[in-house]
Amino acid sequence: MFQLERLIVQFLLNFVAREDLNAFLRNPQYTATLVGSLIAVSGALLGTFLLLRGMSLTSDAISHTVLLGIVVAFMLMSSILGQKPDLSSVWLIIGAAAAGVATVILTELIYRSGLVKQDAALGLAFPLLFALAVIIVSRFVDDVHLDEDAVMVGEIGVAWANTNSHCLVQAERTADGAHRAKPEYSCDSVTITPNDPRAEFTRQCVNCRRLGISPRDKEAEFTEICANCGDYSPAQAWQAGFTQKEPLLVFWPKSITVMAVMTLLTTIVVVLFYKELKLSTFDPTLAAALGFHPTLLHYGLMVMVSLVAVGAFDAVGSILVVAFFIIPPAAAYLLTDRLPRMLVYSSLIGAAGAYLGYDLARGNLLGLAQISDILAGLNDLFGLDLIEKWDSSISASMVLMIFFFFLAAWIFSPKYGLVSTMIRRSNQRRSFDHQVVLGHIHRHQGRVAESDEVTASTLHRHFRWSPTKMQRVLRQLRARNLVQTEADLVSLTARGETHARMFRQTQLTTETGGE
Amino acid sequence: MSGHNGHDPHEISTAALDIDDLTVAYNSKPAIWDIDLRVPEGVLMAIIGPNGAGKSTLIKAALKLIPRAAGTVQFCGQPYEQVRSLVGYVPQRGSVDWDFPTSVIDVVTMGLYAKLGWFRRPGRQERMLALHALEQVGMQDFAERQISQLSGGQQQRTFLARALVQDARIYLMDEPFAAVDAVTERAIITILHELRARGKTVVVVHHDLQTAKEYFDWVTLLNVEVVASGPLAETFTPKNLRQTYGGRVAYLYDDQSAPATGEE
């Protein structure tokens, strides 16, 4: 991971100055948005397939249970290595992926018993694994990055502060664009040994604890130990004053690397297996027949979901990440019918939500209003006692913005939105009413019972319509020159005749026989 | 036992089921279109048509289970709301979860819930009626059996018993012969013939052309529209069938060994 970061940093320094890069990464909003967008993109890519497979809630289950994997791996590593591992450690990620797959397998096992329905099986499996994780966390783990609060909301707001420092010797871009090494900067790490002149020593009682005596006791024996011996990274060395030359440092937030790797991995998997995923999503049987191993793909997808969930855990917690999997694809599903566009749209929606969500958390409602003003207004109006400063969870606000985009898509989507559907429905209903009447007259014209079936004044009874509605429809049909009325008897015009026949041929055919 | 067998003089002229200009649409695509249908009392009628012809839709729309776009439906000359107790409905077997924790007799008793009204529990009398209905379908030994232990044919008979216990005048059945064994099929058709003999009207959604001729005396051929409806002899003609199913059915109809059309 560290080496990878270094490569990225060196690459980026080809384009931006070090100070600018540091300033950018040190900006909480930029870092949070970047991490949020990466989560959104990878979540959206996978979530689209989950949505189309009807497995959206599996991502919910997995994102809960990766916690168990993280916790168990964390405990194992603490006891084996004797030190607390970093949350971005590869072993934790592997543990989490295993827990994700375990959830799916446990669900399958319960379901396969034949005694429990599918939904109930999922509803049993993931609460159990999550419950175990919470018990372990609350009882046995004592770590700031791994407590119940982190489980819920993550720490995307302080992602900028949790960094690796990268020291760079030569990569400084000057005004003329050429790279030049700056000999006055060093990237040496420093090791202080007891022989070093800079070493500091303190006295320590060697037998106090054993004998249970105070250091002031005359039997106390002392030894000199080095208080500041050890390895110092360039940054630490500079801070401790061991080196006079200021190192060139880039502070790179760890979350960005983890999520960038996950996003890259997700993108590669989706691009490589695009046709297999597509086929096994729409027709698993055919996919199996063609030798695409839908089960393997299924578990592969679950592993990817687990990886993204664990990558996002640090930033947004294990529950809110569900939103990044489910909501953007659902919104995109309302905007387009084509899978590639769905993937792009949902990624964009997720990223935009992440960006605007940061503002929302800081009290800026889409640039339209300040939440603090609204709160003040509420206080004035209802005599409430609300604090007028709004400073809320960034990850939750990102989810709310994504949800806002879903609402917008739901209402205004040109194809499936509520508004356009309503307009289209009313148009359809009108043309449908017309067809009903035309078809009816067409069928009864020239038959014996005609007088009863096609009289303008009684026609409405056959359809159970109100007379006014019948009159309106007839008026519209007359205006379109499809029917004519003679002495209360309605008949089709030649145009209406063609129209009715055409409709019968095109609309009323069903696929018949032999399917 | 039945209070509906005696015909009122003025009711003789009314059809058991009278559908007038009924249209149902899913979105804008019509599922059934401008249906006119009169089913006289005391007939055993099959609704026959290809997949997606709207056979089940017709029954469900008649019972107001799905909204109608236009049209009226009358049972014995009355709208459905007023004569619910005269109508017995047998839904498709696959529409429920057979792992539900209940016994056969319990399911049959459900047919009496509507008559019981709010808040009243079924008692001894209801149990007797249910047992009697089970006897009619040859399932009395299964009364206390858990419904998940039933075979497909036994499930279908249970549903039939639930409709019989209602002692209705008109029965609407959605694919009662779908995927049942031969023994059950024969048992069901015997019950249907008994019902007809008692003057009941039975409307059955059916998909098997081979057996239709043998079982029913009245047929409605449906393909979104009513192609033909009437006594079997007049209606079940190659010409009408071809119009219902398209060209290929002539082969189906002429050649008895040919497979029946697919099930819905």
Next chain:
Amino acid sequence: MPKLPAEDRHRASFEQRRIQRFWLLIGITALVAALFVPFSQIFLHVEYDYTLRTVALGGALLGVVSGVLGCFAVLRHQSLLGDALSHAALPGVALAFLLAGRDLGLLLIGAGLTSWLGVHFIRMVTNTTRIKQDAAMGIVLAAWFAAGIALLVYIQARPDASQAGLDTFIFGQAAAIVERDVQLIAVVGAASFITLGLFWKEFKLITFDAEFAGANGFRVNILSMILSTLIVVAIVLGLQLAGVILMVGMLIASGIAARQWTDKLGQMIILSAVFGAFSGSAGAIVSAVDADIPTGPLIVVVAFLLVVISLCFAPGRGLVWTLLRRHSDRRRFAAQTILHDLYHYAMDHGAPATPGETLGERASRPHLGSAVPEAFLVGVRGATARVGLRQLSARGQVQQRGDAWLLTPAGIEAATKDDHNHQLWAVYRQYSDELALPMVAEDRQQDIRNFLPGEAVEKLERQL
């Protein structure tokens, strides 16, 4: 009253045994629960003071409420709706707190309102778009929960300490339950049970077959909304104990466990209430003693243990019994097949030649006194065959002669009987309709006399 045939009397006693089993199970659970108290006093050093008694009682009551109403969530295939709705309650809790302060009744009303909004949002999205129910539930779960978190974080910025304990709604904290809460739970729970009792048969009908209910004139939409509301009530009440995230486990687990032990809805609900009370109070007590652990996870773990026990050991349905039955079926099948093979082989080949006898005469004369080489047993082979042979020789029906096997007189008798049984089944298949015999599932491995009344078998015998 129709006459009860022997078969039905047999069933009736079977039914009685089942009811006895049900009460036995309830008794055992009560006993375990009762033993739990001294056990925890001695080994966990739990002191049952007033506070703990309150907490335990509250836990038990909540377990009962969610156990009873959870059954309907399970049977309506809406387990995961419970998950979405419990998450959706969080913003309601936070909003109610913001506007009205920390009053449990109001907090729960707020929770109920947003949760109920969630139900409707799911219904609207699925009705007006092509988004399926699972995704709609996921949207509500995530978005509502996010709103709740955003509000909670905002509330936590308040300078006063009044918000303390609000986040116990996330993982549940039994220690927060006081006597007033228990009273509230009891009253609301009783009210929802009365509603359930009043609409019992309607709820049962719409849960089993909503279409039939609709055709019979029941207002399915309204009834289903009342039932959903009751489930929301159960969720909202349980939040304090189990927390929004794990509430789904508490809601459905005891129902699933109860379903394994009984085939009757009423019994399932009573059992589920007992299981719910057990896991609710056990979780509450443990977490009240060890304040580090939130209650929700403990309840879920206890409830899941009940589910595992039920799935494995429930009589009839349990996995252990199914495996045992399958094993013994396989053994019986092996033994029967071998007996059949031996019998027929001996019939066909075994007779020693007697002078003057034609080949045909010899073949038609059954002779069962000669041994059959093991290699000639064609029905089953290998380990299965050995299992079968071991069983038969244990019953004294075969004897080993080197590599070959010989039917003993007892074996011959058994084989003849078995053969006869097979023939009766064959006749039954052919003539059951003609002879107007009751319909039973055909199983040639079983004695037909166990399935058909005596006179029916006699009729079959006459057809042979």
